[in-house]
């Protein structure tokens with residue numbers, strides 16, 4: 001890395017906040033050396049606590065935050081996270097931020113940057129009482145806190161949000177016959193490992209995603225449709241479960257995602273038919289598949305540990321918007337299943353609208369044998385329950 005970690009982190013933060021980049025994708029190429037780890041900590045920490053950080057900065061700065069150049073503001077945000085919420089040395093945070101600010105924006109900004117950060121360092125932070133304070137502490141908008149609290153009560157909401165603030169470790173699925181390296185098996189989810197370094201036959205994915213493949217109870221000879229398949233993690237799992245007998249068709253509505261998933265799988269010598277198709281209008285006759293996997297597009301609230309920016313991209317209507325598409329996809333998926341077969345409905349979120357409510361009243365039941373807990377007519381894995389991403393899984397019959 002040529003630039004200093006704080007310079008790299010500020011650039012990445014700007015791309016996530018203003019250009020819609022995904023932090024996990026953007027930071028994936030960084031190494032596991034100390035500089036790479038520092039950049040990740042700075043970007044993820046700042047993204048998690050952005051609202052609280054901006055509140056501290058607004059108190060400390062002599063001008064409104066929207067009057068500060070965005071790139072300079074990002075440097076100040078990162079340093080504020082380090083000073084108030086991180087675990088680094090305060091003088092390094094201030095000195096580095098000011099040095100990078102000088103290189104990028106010239107000498108005149110150094111006095112301002114220094115003054116703001118010294119004031120951040122000294123400031124007393126008083127979190128408001130009640131829901132507003134809780135949502136700042138737990139780093140989600142008040143409506144998210146409220147929505148979960150209504151469904152789960154205070155204790156579980158806090159447990160979920162607190163666990164969602166802890167970065168996810170390295171995890172994956174060991175392909176049959178492959179070497180898992182130093183990864184430890186994840187209890188109750190065969191094939192999933194955590195920790196590392198992992199071996200070459202390990203596909204990076206969260207254990208909760210491995211659980212979805214297991215819930216499908218795919219056996220050799222079956223015909224399977226993966227209706228929302230890109231980037232292909234669960235398709236690969238189905239391929240392994242079929243052991244060379246049976247068929248899997250991988251479909252996704254987005255051509256670009258299909259192209260990159262197909263080439264990724266081909267690099268691993270996994271060749272399956274990929275089609276670009278909107279799951280609401282699938283190009284198949286009814287009742288032809290033993291299983292349809294509907295790993296639904298969703299708000300992604302269950303993946304906050306890996307994509308902390310998600311919290312800033314949602315609005316109170318997001319879960320309902322998502323649910324409308326999910327219901328249509330599920331209705332369509334159910335038409336494609338043979339008698340005796342089922343749809344595996346999964347979503348990496350925990351909002352009731354996108355999970356229990358979608359399958360409510362249908363012939364749906366939780367999968368058996370997985371860690372987690374029952375949630376309505378489905379099953380929930382989540383950081384506070386299983387140390388995994390949040391994932392809802394339900395087996396739905398036509």
Ligand SMILES: C[S@@+](CC[C@H](N)C(=O)[O-])C[C@H]1O[C@@H](n2cnc3c(N)ncnc32)[C@H](O)[C@@H]1O
Pocket residue numbers: 209227228229230231232233234235251252253254257277278279280295296297298
């Ligand atoms: C959660 S991701 C799937 C992840 C994938 N199953 C895996 O394990 O790698 C949801 C996918 O749904 C796709 N999608 C969104 N709307 C869709 C639609 N109407 N029909 C089919 N796929 C859709 C998105 O392009 C996205 O790839």
